Amino acid sequence: MHRHVDAAPGIRLWVEERGPADAPPLLLIMGAQASGVGWPDPFVDLLAARHRVIRYxxxxxxxxxxxFDEQPYPITALAADAVTVLDALGVDRAHVVGLSLGGMLTQLLLADHPDRLRTATLMGTQALSSTPYVRPDGVEVPVEELPGIDPRVLELWARPVPPDLDLEAELDRRVEHWRALSGDALPFDAAYTRASERGIIEHTGHHRTNTAHGRADVFGMDRTRQLARNEVPTLVIAAPAEPVFPPPHPQHLAQVIRGARLVEIPGMGHALPPAVHAPLAAAILEHSGS
Structure with missing residues (x-):
C-alpha cells in the first residue's frame, strides 16, 4: 500500500507499507538522493515477514x-520528515534502519526523538560526534583523521552529469557509480544493478539527477552529548568493503553511541546486493527481537 503525506507546505512525501498491519513497525531511511525503492524489494520482503515495513x-x-530550488531546506529537515511519516501513519514508536545519510538522520532521531524509536540500526554512515576514535591499542584518533572516501568514488562524484543523457547512458553512469560503491570483496552484478536502477527510474517517472541533498545546509548536526547518553538499543553494521565510510568508522560509531553493538556483514560495501540481503536482514530481525 502506498500514499502521499504532507511534510510541509507544498511538500509531499511518497510512502509505502509492506507486511502485516499489526506487526511491529520498522522504518527504512535511505541515503542522499536515493529513493525509498533503493531498498531492494527482496530485502524489504525479508523484513516484512515479521514487520510492518515503511519506506519512503x-x-x-x-x-x-x-x-529544493524554490524551497531550500537544511539536512535536519529530512530527519523531521521521518517523524512526519511516522505521525501520518499513526506510529508512536518504530524500529528504524538508516543507510548512509539515512544513518545520520537516524542518529538525529536517536538524539532528538528517542521516544519514537524502539531500536536503531545504522550502516554505511559516520558518527555525528566529535569524540575521538580509540584504537585497540588505546591510541586516540581525532575524527578528522579517520579514513576518508575512496578516491575512485570521489572522482565519480566530481564528474559533471551531462544534462542531455538518454536513459541508457544514464543507466551506464549509475552502474559505474554502484560498481565503485559496492567495494571489491563481492562479485559485482552489473545486470542486476542495471535492472534495479531501471526500476527506480520507472518509479520516479524520469531519469533526471538531483543534487539537492548535496546542497542542503549541514549546520547543527553534531550530537556528541546526546549520543553518549543514548538509551535506545542500537546496532551498527560493519561493512568491511565500505568505500565511503570505511573502517574504523563503524567501530567509532559503536564507541560514541552509548550501548551500541557491532555486527559485521562479510563482503558488504556501500550497496545492497543480493548476497548481503539474508545476513543483513537476519541481523536486523535479531536486533529488533523478531
Missing part, C-alpha cells in the same frame, strides 16, 4: 516533491 522517498527523490 525523501524530498527531491522518487515520487516525492522536487522543490
Amino acid at each position: 522517498d525523501h524530498r527531491d527523490t522518487g515520487r516525492s516533491t522536487w522543490a
Whole structure:
C-alpha cells in the first residue's frame, strides 16, 4: 500500500507499507538522493515477514516533491520528515534502519526523538560526534583523521552529469557509480544493478539527477552529548568493503553511541546486493527481537 503525506507546505512525501498491519513497525531511511525503492524489494520482503515495513522517498527523490530550488531546506529537515511519516501513519514508536545519510538522520532521531524509536540500526554512515576514535591499542584518533572516501568514488562524484543523457547512458553512469560503491570483496552484478536502477527510474517517472541533498545546509548536526547518553538499543553494521565510510568508522560509531553493538556483514560495501540481503536482514530481525 502506498500514499502521499504532507511534510510541509507544498511538500509531499511518497510512502509505502509492506507486511502485516499489526506487526511491529520498522522504518527504512535511505541515503542522499536515493529513493525509498533503493531498498531492494527482496530485502524489504525479508523484513516484512515479521514487520510492518515503511519506506519512503525523501524530498527531491522518487515520487516525492522536487522543490529544493524554490524551497531550500537544511539536512535536519529530512530527519523531521521521518517523524512526519511516522505521525501520518499513526506510529508512536518504530524500529528504524538508516543507510548512509539515512544513518545520520537516524542518529538525529536517536538524539532528538528517542521516544519514537524502539531500536536503531545504522550502516554505511559516520558518527555525528566529535569524540575521538580509540584504537585497540588505546591510541586516540581525532575524527578528522579517520579514513576518508575512496578516491575512485570521489572522482565519480566530481564528474559533471551531462544534462542531455538518454536513459541508457544514464543507466551506464549509475552502474559505474554502484560498481565503485559496492567495494571489491563481492562479485559485482552489473545486470542486476542495471535492472534495479531501471526500476527506480520507472518509479520516479524520469531519469533526471538531483543534487539537492548535496546542497542542503549541514549546520547543527553534531550530537556528541546526546549520543553518549543514548538509551535506545542500537546496532551498527560493519561493512568491511565500505568505500565511503570505511573502517574504523563503524567501530567509532559503536564507541560514541552509548550501548551500541557491532555486527559485521562479510563482503558488504556501500550497496545492497543480493548476497548481503539474508545476513543483513537476519541481523536486523535479531536486533529488533523478531
